[in-house]
Amino acid sequence: MMVNLRPYEWMVKYTPQREWIEGCGIFLWLAFILGGIGGGLYLTSLYFNNYTGLILGWIIAVILKGGIHLAELGKPLRAWRVLCNPRNSWITRGLILVIGFGIFGALQIAPAVFPSLPWTSDALVLKVLAALFAFLMILYPGFVMGYIKAIPLWNNALLPVLYLVYGLLDGCGLCLLLVLAAGVDQTALLKIVGSFTVLLISMIVIVSIYFTTTGYANNAGKESLQIILKGHLGPLFYIGVLVLGIVFPLGIFAFTYLTGSVSVVLLTMGVICQLVGSLSIRFCLLKAGLYMPLIPGRR
Template structure:
């Protein structure tokens, strides 16, 4: 089939690629807080690290809805978003967030006040953790479910969401736990550091596969990848997501001597990469023209 490379057009009455403009930084931050908060809760839960779990729970329960409410056109009707559980990943994500808020909150209270029996506590913990996983991955499903934007329509999207969520969680556990529970557990510290290293490398491989797949999926996908790597968004994508989010994070983990300052720097670098990727995924989303030139 003959294909033609179009130009990016805005509101002009010209046929061409058009950018997605409905989702921007607000929803990117909402998903960032959701994923990182859930990741922090998830990793902290394995070590019963209360501070990490509380911070993660607050990120999902307070910061994420705050950013979402800023995005919604009719925030007071947000409760209606639970109606589409049968077909919408936004509804499923909302349900998971509600379950996480409820069961995660009860689990935290129980850790402190010991109000539940052991079996009940286990049930609450399992539900909270399952909801936590869904909160981490559902952005990926929301985006990959969309047939309109070749950049997003990838099976790797949920894995990218999950990996970045876990990476953010490990990063923040290292930071918050350094002078608390990790001081007494140097083996755990080493394990988490190795996990962080592995996750950064895995993120890099995933991102490369994702961009490679998008570039060969369609012309619009190639245009999106070109925007990220060569054109207008490259000045943001390469420094923030690749250089700071991956290369600098890797260098700091591997080479810098461990200190609070270094862990803060690692967290800042990794989280800049994470939030940068989310914003740029929305910015680089491009629609194909409705009709192919080959028709004429």
């Protein structure tokens, strides 16, 4: 029997987490996104050999993400202490990954900016290490959130994969914009468009499986899903995630890839819409995270 109470509804109803999305908690959403975009841009730029993308990806992931994380902390001057618990805390592991990417990424990019250095940007060891750290850096927010059993929407093994695919997709989109701006030949452009389309299709599959498995989770998971699909996050999900983030870019990129006709305006719009979708889904996931009620759970 549900207890009907006013002052502490969080104890008798499914209550949303607020600390990581409201107030200065919004910075965490932004930092997780920038980590994905930066790492994704770095990886795709490495694959497509785009130095501007490598530098931009490093700046986004290390400088911007790092700065925003500091802004989110209650005591930013003590941020170095985050390194104290790598055995258990995913936040510590995340910082180690960002630092690792910062170091190896900088070493890999440096010769492009300072040609007098004794090594080159093509050094395989640096490329592999920087790519590995970038890859793990995109994944780790999924582990940070997925570790929390108290919020069933997040406690899903697919969450890191979802973050990875979105990170790569965002990075691939930005890499495409850089290539468009540089005016590279159409063959290289279509190669990126093809990769983007494949990533977009992978993302559709993963999002579908993620939401289906959440539907089979406990009641708090189902309630979270209801909020996203039918509740106050519904408009954001359907317009932001589905229409702008999936349908619109998929149409544009599939058309471009299949016909081979490149429209700069359409592709740019497709990438921007996909970025909106990426922002929207991560906002939905953070905002819809619900706790089980404290009281009826034991009755």
